[in-house]
Amino acid sequence: MSLTNEIVQQTLSQQFTPKVENFHIEHDMLAFEVKKEASFEVIQFLKENSGMNFNFLTDVCGIHYPDYAKDRQFCVVYHLHNWYDNVRIRIKVFLPADNPEVESIVPLFAGANWQERETYDFYGIVFKNHPQLKRILNMDEMKSFPMRKEFPLEDQGRTDKDDRFFGRTGPNC
Amino acid sequence: MSDLLLVPEKRFEKQIKETKEKDGIELSILNLGPTHPATHGIFQNILLMDGEKIIDGEGTVGYIHRAFEKIAENRPFYQINVLTDRLNYCSSPINNTGWWMTVEKALGIEIPKRVQYMRVIIMELARIADHIICSSVMGVDTGALTGFLYVMQYREKIYEIYEEICGARLTTNMGRIGGFERDWSETAWRKIDEFLEEFPAVWKEFEDLLARNRIFMDRTIGAGAISAEKAISYGFTGPNLRAAGVDYDIRVQNPYCSYEDFEFDIPVGQNGDCYDRFCVRNAEVWESMKIIRQALDKLPAEGGYHADVPDYYLPPKEDVYNNMEALIYHFKIVMGEIPVPSTEVYHSVEGGNGELGFYLITNGSRVPYRLHFRRPCFIYYQAFNEIVKGRSLSDAIITLSSMNVIAGELDA
Amino acid sequence: MSNSTNIKQVAPPPGYAGEGFFATKLSEVVGLARANSMWPLPFATSCCGIEYMATMAATYDIGRFGSERMSFSPRQADMLLVMGTIAKKMAPILRQVYEQMAEPKWVVAVGACASSGGVFDTYSVLQGIDKVIPVDVYVPGCPPRPEQILDGILELQEIVKNESVRRRSSEEYKDLLNSYNIK
Numbered sequence: 001m002s003l004t005n006e007i008v009q010q011t012l013s014q015q016f017t018p019k020v021e022n023f024h025i026e027h028d029m030l031a032f033e034v035k036k037e038a039s040f041e042v043i044q045f046l047k048e049n050s051g052m053n054f055n056f057l058t059d060v061c062g063i064h065y066p067d068y069a070k071d072r073q074f075c076v077v078y079h080l081h082n083w084y085d086n087v088r089i090r091i092k093v094f095l096p097a098d099n100p101e102v103e104s105i106v107p108l109f110a111g112a113n114w115q116e117r118e119t120y121d122f123y124g125i126v127f128k129n130h131p132q133l134k135r136i137l138n139m140d141e142m143k144s145f146p147m148r149k150e151f152p153l154e155d156q157g158r159t160d161k162d163d164r165f166f167g168r169t170g171p172n173c
Numbered sequence: 174m175s176d177l178l179l180v181p182e183k184r185f186e187k188q189i190k191e192t193k194e195k196d197g198i199e200l201s202i203l204n205l206g207p208t209h210p211a212t213h214g215i216f217q218n219i220l221l222m223d224g225e226k227i228i229d230g231e232g233t234v235g236y237i238h239r240a241f242e243k244i245a246e247n248r249p250f251y252q253i254n255v256l257t258d259r260l261n262y263c264s265s266p267i268n269n270t271g272w273w274m275t276v277e278k279a280l281g282i283e284i285p286k287r288v289q290y291m292r293v294i295i296m297e298l299a300r301i302a303d304h305i306i307c308s309s310v311m312g313v314d315t316g317a318l319t320g321f322l323y324v325m326q327y328r329e330k331i332y333e334i335y336e337e338i339c340g341a342r343l344t345t346n347m348g349r350i351g352g353f354e355r356d357w358s359e360t361a362w363r364k365i366d367e368f369l370e371e372f373p374a375v376w377k378e379f380e381d382l383l384a385r386n387r388i389f390m391d392r393t394i395g396a397g398a399i400s401a402e403k404a405i406s407y408g409f410t411g412p413n414l415r416a417a418g419v420d421y422d423i424r425v426q427n428p429y430c431s432y433e434d435f436e437f438d439i440p441v442g443q444n445g446d447c448y449d450r451f452c453v454r455n456a457e458v459w460e461s462m463k464i465i466r467q468a469l470d471k472l473p474a475e476g477g478y479h480a481d482v483p484d485y486y487l488p489p490k491e492d493v494y495n496n497m498e499a500l501i502y503h504f505k506i507v508m509g510e511i512p513v514p515s516t517e518v519y520h521s522v523e524g525g526n527g528e529l530g531f532y533l534i535t536n537g538s539r540v541p542y543r544l545h546f547r548r549p550c551f552i553y554y555q556a557f558n559e560i561v562k563g564r565s566l567s568d569a570i571i572t573l574s575s576m577n578v579i580a581g582e583l584d585a
Numbered sequence: 586m587s588n589s590t591n592i593k594q595v596a597p598p599p600g601y602a603g604e605g606f607f608a609t610k611l612s613e614v615v616g617l618a619r620a621n622s623m624w625p626l627p628f629a630t631s632c633c634g635i636e637y638m639a640t641m642a643a644t645y646d647i648g649r650f651g652s653e654r655m656s657f658s659p660r661q662a663d664m665l666l667v668m669g670t671i672a673k674k675m676a677p678i679l680r681q682v683y684e685q686m687a688e689p690k691w692v693v694a695v696g697a698c699a700s701s702g703g704v705f706d707t708y709s710v711l712q713g714i715d716k717v718i719p720v721d722v723y724v725p726g727c728p729p730r731p732e733q734i735l736d737g738i739l740e741l742q743e744i745v746k747n748e749s750v751r752r753r754s755s756e757e758y759k760d761l762l763n764s765y766n767i768k
Binding site: 206207208209210213214215235236237238239240243244255256258259262263306321322323325326328329332342343344580581584 | 628630631632634635636638639642643644655657669670672674675678682704705707708709710727728730
Binding site for chain 1: 234235238240242243244246247278279403405406407408409421426427516517518519521528530532534543545547551552553554555556584585
């Protein structure tokens with residue numbers, strides 16, 4: 001019997017409640033949240049359990065939610081894909097604002113290495129036990145984490161741009 | 174932890190000292206610097222070498238980081254199309270249509286069959302253009318400049334087709350939410366037909382130059398090989414994965430845009446080395462031509478060139494100046510008054526290099542809350558240093574060009 | 586071979602011709618020689634680099650203007666074609682490549698990103714390479730068509746032809762380099 005979203009949800013709930021919660025289906029993809037302490041074991045279960053078989057890590061990325069509660073400000077999103085039954089799944093791990101740390105999944109998927117470095121580079125989320133956690137796309141000396149919402153898009157040090165030509169007045173700058 | 178944060182030259186200091194003391198061999202460091210004719214794009218590789226053999230390496234990327242994801246948080250959907258062009262700029266229409274399909278999935282828009290077939294035609298042309306560059310540049314890197322000069326003329330023909338459809342040659346900015354911005358002219362259809370007639374003979378000649386050429390085969394067979402398990406673990410997709418023997422293609426696995434209506438094969442290799450990658454890309458060009466032929470034959474006559482979504486598709490200017498409704502829609506679309514649902518969607522297409530994914534989170538405003546590009550080049554380039562270990566420097570160069578790393582997609 | 590009869594050769598400089606000799610100014614001859622044999626260093630970083638590949642290929646052929654050999658070594662190149670976005674991470678490398686080139690050298694900024702940062706007004710992109718090196722010709726476009734790139738190179742050829750032989754040791758040029766802190 002091939003895998004469906006309901007079977008995945010049932011198996012995960014049986015095995016891991018209360019560490020997994022908030023299952024919902026968005027545009028045919030099952031998405032759920034995992035507590036940060038359990039993220040590694042849940043992903044390992046999804047990969048190695050013979051009924052689940054999520055053999056491919058599609059994507060790792062981060063999100064910053066400055067409007068959420070203090071302990072849910074950062075989020076790491078994992079997209080996994082089961083090639084045998086063609087099922088995709090999205091796992092969200094919410095992290096607190098003052099110490100965003102989560103276990104690295106490089107031992108499970110070698111392709112997570114640079115993706116986690118990119119998430120660290122953009123958001124400052126620390127991946128514990130990552131073989132080489134340093135900045136990848138920005139310059140090594142950079143102090144701040146540019147994808148956080150408070151960081152401005154444009155270079156603030158420019159002297160040659162006249163804001164009048166860009167429709168920028170005080171309030172909408 | 175402190176050891177891991179050192180710059181690469183210093184990182185290899187310990188290894189160099191150890192081998193010198195133990196075996197008396199002096200290892201050296203070669204900086205395959207950011208600007209190098211062989212790295213078609215800018216990424217740096219510091220290689221630890223024992224003579225010609227590579228022992229270890231460390232790559233640095235980010236030399237063309239243009240902060241696409243940050244820019245996307247400040248731009249409405251139709252302005253993000255310009256950014257997606259510049260991801261894998263050798264095949265921009267694939268990126269553009271992938272983005273539009275993501276937005277249409279988020280907004281819940283259905284596209285008519287004819288528009289889907291037109292999108293398939295343009296995506297397959299873009300795939301042919303991408304593989305033309307990659308295969309001919311592999312020839313250039315082994316010393317065969319003729320193939321490149323000969324086949325680039327046909328890339329110019331593809332550019333002419335793009336120009337007829339959207340006006341631009343390379344960074345096409347093609348399409349709108351719901352379809353295309355204008356109907357394809359007679360000249361565009363004629364040029365596509367002419368291309369399909371002339372190109373097969375040219376591609377056969379190009380393949381004959383290199384595919385069974387003794388020198389090329391000696392250089393590429395065995396260089397940069399990767400096994401299927403390792404490739405899957407590293408997140409490889411696209412021709413690089415298919416060369417390793419795994420027949421994973423998003424067009425077949427998660428069909429989008431009516432790809433299930435077309436019959437085509439998925440070419441796979443055996444060893445995952447440079448020769449297999451070259452052959453897989455060449456075979457994919459033949460399959461793409463088959464798909465375009467089928468799409469042209471089966472193209473429905475009815476359906477127009479865009480879906481009927483006045484909420485998202487800008488009305489024609491004559492209507493805006495004469496018709497009240499069109500004026501209101503125009504105002505709402507440009508000013509961002511159209512309500513957008515708050516949703517999260519992940520959509521992926523088979524780009525020239527593999528699974529190009531778009532993870533879009535909307536929150537009701539006309540700019541995305543978060544947009545993440547799942548870039549295949551970024552993910553498979555991680556494996557480069559592993560693949561070239563133990564081989565010679567010239568193998569590393571040919572591996573780099575066979576993996577088709579496009580700097581724009583690497584750094585975004 | 587082409588059957589075209591419309592072949593334009595480079596015009597000789599004004600001078601006095603006689604049997605077996607041609608007298609003209611040294612600066613004219615030097616200018617002519619320099620202008621029609623510019624070896625480019627294609628510093629191709631992104632999309633403009635692909636349009637440069639099209640310019641180099643058979644349809645638009647930059648070789649007929651003298652740029653037959655692409656020199657990837659800065660020591661042997663005359664003009665630096667910066668094509669594509671230069672990020673702040675890349676700027677020191679661009680500077681190093683420019684300093685390694687031997688005089689006389691010229692710089693062409695190809696594309697909107699090299700001229701002024703282009704579409705990418707962000708924290709990580711250098712807003713124009715003239716913030717780190719002196720530029721002679723700017724070619725706008727995103728990416729510029731091959732004809733535009735060729736037009737830029739022809740403009741540069743005009744500049745080179747009319748440049749004084751003593752320019753590189755003049756005070757003005759030294760001031761220009763000092764303003765960029767180039768030794």
